[in-house]
Amino acid sequence: MTLKTFGFDQFGFLIFSLQWTILLTVIALIGGGLLGFAVALARTAQLKPVRIAAATYIQVIQGIPVLMILFLSYYGLSLAGFELPPLVAAGASMTIYASGYLAEIWRGCIQAVPKQQWEASESLAMTRLQQYRYVILPQAIRISLPPTVGFAVQVVKNTSITSIIGFVELARAGQLINNATFQPFRVFLAVAALYFVVCYPLSQLSRLLERRLHAGSSR
Amino acid sequence: MSYTFQFGVLAQYQDQILSGICLTIKISVLSIVLGCAAGIVLSSIRSIWGGTVRFLVDAYVEIIRNTPFLVQLFIVYFGLPGLGLRVGADTAALIGMTINLAAYSTEIIRAGIEAVHKSQIEAGEALGFTRFQIYRHVIIVPAIAKVYPALCSQFVLMMLASSICSAISTQELAASAAFIESQTYRSFEIYIAVTLIYLVLALALRAVLAVVGMWLFGRRVARRTMTALPEVQA
């Protein structure tokens, strides 16, 4: 690259790279959502070994740096003989990271549904699956919206870590531009501003949902 | 898969690993102390003064909480020299972590302060406490006791996030791992070992914080500290 100053073209490149940040966030939330949902169900399962396994998974993921998850997926996958583009390693690690946190958030939401709802539905002869499907989850999902949106902010920010293995998202794009322009203050402020533009509305939305949940009815 | 794991190679590099662990602990502990202190001060002045001061504190909190830690580090490490402030990688890491943690601590303690009931303040007044005494004993100490578990979760997250400082060449644990990897190419073994070290550090830090919590606030707070999980609400 022969960029000299941080101008319109460079800003355009940042905007372009922001798409990868957002794509990675979406991958993490969908993948981590599916995996995390399974772990959350396992965490509230009736079998104790299943509960313990799920709790251990959550504790481990929450007890190690996202960077290490990234390195382990990056080197682990290539060790298994896959020559993979950084997007796959980045997507895989963000998925694992998100699953550990979403599982715990959602476990809390499932357990926030009063025990009597389980008893009432059980007494109406529902199977456990039917209880989840028709009675517990609809209520848990409502409770889960504010913290889930709040966590999405963390995911957006943490996708920046994937720049360390060379995945070109917003933070990496900033580094590349800085290497060419040597205007770090300006470049990284612009990068920060773009993150802020994505994250701040999400933070506010989470707060709004939180207030609505507490103000509104239990419906 | 014909790969054979060779953890033995790590033994040669235990000095690097140890020095990495030391720096990780050092910058984590320092940033926790400084960030928490700043959080107490900032949440206090925002609750005492209103207006512009509160707006500035809130803006600071929102800006930090809605931008990535990595980018904050870049601004400190690469950006500040442009303004005439040259800082080393370790100092930059410490500054970045403190700035980040101060914002989160402010937000968490603010929530604690807002949960203190008016009636308790009135009770303090009725007992003839001075304003400073009321602030200290009736507001800030109960507020921190209430949110101490959430604060500790944030401290643990910060310790884990200190690994990101390796990106600005701070020679902490993750950087040690990268260095050993570059020398030996035993990437997987090294990162598994270092990941386990982080896991142990996280558990140890939580245990230490629980002991501190017990000493400061009693057994109940300490127990909640061990089981608390990170705040995820924005």
Next chain:
Amino acid sequence: MPEVVVENVHKSFGALEVLKGVSLSVGRGEVFALIGRSGSGKSTLLRCMNGLEKINSGRIEIAGHALGGDAKALRKLRTDVGIVFQSYNLFPHLTVGENIMLAPRIVKDVAKPKAREVAREVLQLVGLSEKFDSYPDQLSGGQQQRVAIARSLAMRPKVMLFDEVTSALDPELTEEVLMVMEQLARDGMTMILVTHEMGFARRVATQTIFMHKGKIWERGPSATLFADPQTPELRQFVKSDVK
């Protein structure tokens, strides 16, 4: 053949034995009232009858089903045994109509139009036809409890269990719920109720059972039991109720 048989049932929570060998038998169409102080084991006994609590020993047979089988057998039992709780426990995210139709639809595979018809019928029975599309939080406590009764009735149970269903209600709301229950009793439903409403027990229950310290302390036709208590404990209990 009796509709409910309880034989020498023991139940402990940890070291605490709450049921110490309880036996009773309820004929079809009978109404049994379980009375006693809190901690006497009456609610636990009721919850054992539909498997919400597992018994340690003894035998319970209800509506032709024996307790103690697998999950499937327990569900089969529960389609024939309704229970209403003190805290109503309606599903807050569903309308009154949906609350009532849910179990018939998914458990008994009743077609939607038929389920709707049944829902309207049981709602009319509890006098809340106009609340079909309301949400639970738009109703008073008494109305919610009547919906909870209707929700149980929609499963066409053979036995209904009531666990202190009026304890959370104000006196004027209590009355409307008791009237619904009295109507059910007149219609021939087999009912077992844990209650603090002595007047209601005396008037509606065919038999009243006084429980004390995990045992059936005294039992008999409601009229005689209240008029002529044999044990000092029941005398004390009846006296303390007449305030």
